[in-house]
Each structure stands twice: as C-alpha cells, then as structure tokens.
Amino acid sequence: MAPMYSEQVLEHFRNPRNMGEIEDPDGVGDVGNPVCGDMMRITLKVDDKTETITDIKFKTFGCGAAIASSSVVTELVKGKTLTEALEVSNRTVVEQLGCLPPVKVHCSVLAEQGIAAAIKDYYEHHPDKQMPPQVEEKLRNLQDVDPHEMPS
Numbered sequence: 290m291a292p293m294y295s296e297q298v299l300e301h302f303r304n305p306r307n308m309g310e311i312e313d314p315d316g317v318g319d320v321g322n323p324v325c326g327d328m329m330r331i332t333l334k335v336d337d338k339t340e341t342i343t344d345i346k347f348k349t350f351g352c353g354a355a356i357a358s359s360s361v362v363t364e365l366v367k368g369k370t371l372t373e374a375l376e377v378s379n380r381t382v383v384e385q386l387g388c389l390p391p392v393k394v395h396c397s398v399l400a401e402q403g404i405a406a407a408i409k410d411y412y413e414h415h416p417d418k419q420m421p422p423q424v425e426e427k428l429r430n431l432q433d434v435d436p437h438e439m440p441s
C-alpha cells in the first residue's frame with residue numbers, strides 16, 4: 290500500500306518548527322474544527338512599526354496533518370507583514386507539504402484560520418491601526434467551508 294503521507298508531512302510531524310506558546314503575545318488565534326474536534330492556538334509577536342511577524346508559535350491538539358500544517362504555516366509567515374501573511378492560503382500549506390490525502394485537506398484550513406484569527410486579535414488590541422478587510426472576509430469564508438467537500 291502506498292504511504293498515506295508525503296515525506297514532508299512526516300518530517301514536519303516528527304520535527305515540528307515553532308512549537309509552543311509565546312509569552313506575552315501580541316496576537317492569539319484559537320481555532321477548532323467542529324467535525325474532528327482538533328484545536329490549534331497560534332501566538333504572534335508583531336513589530337508595531339512595520340506590522341511584521343517577528344515570532345510565531347503554535348500549539349495543536351490534533352492529528353498529524355494538523356501538526357505538520359501548523360509547523361509549515363509558521364515557517365511561511367514568520368518575517369512577513371500581516372498583510373502578506375494573510376495571502377498564505379491552505380493551498381500554499383498543502384503545496385509545501387507535497388500533498389495531503391483529500392480527507393486531511395481540512396487540517397490545512399485550520400492553519401490558515403489560526404493565522405487569520407491571531408492577526409484579527411492583534412488588530413483588536415490595536416484600535417489605532419486599520420484592520421485589513423480581508424481578515425474578516427477570510428475568517429467568514431473559511432468558516433463556511435464544509436471540510437467534507439474540500440477539493441484535494
């Protein structure tokens with residue numbers, strides 16, 4: 290039988306990057322998937338001047354694909370501005386992982402949601418700053434995604 294997971298998924302699962310929780314974070318994103326019950330917390334440190342993610346950590350209580358997706362997404366957005374980070378989609382995460390089995394694509398959506406939720410939290414704590422409109426839009430769209438109908 291062909292292996293279910295790509296080498297990249299297994300590698301990130303075995304050696305997750307940026308795992309843990311930042312003390313005194315600037316943004317926290319708590320998301321969960323109601324279908325499988327998996328949960329993810331993203332914590333961010335943000336440079337207020339440049340609105341750049343200077344540090345990021347994740348804590349995921351979930352399947353291997355969710356852990357690998359969290360690990361990859363933290364690598365993808367670290368050093369990016371918040372606006373750039375919002376452009377990272379679950380598809381980018383899946384590409385970086387080589388592939389995910391169709392029933393596991395929703396795990397990568399959790400990672401995209403976690404980043405958006407943490408960015409939203411950052412702006413909610415900085416009312417002097419303008420939240421990019423795509424934050425709410427993204428969270429709304431991702432919420433409507435039926436995990437069982439995700440294309441692979």
Ligand code: FES
Nearest residue numbers: 325327352355396
């Ligand atoms: S099975 Fe639900 S996040 Fe992976």
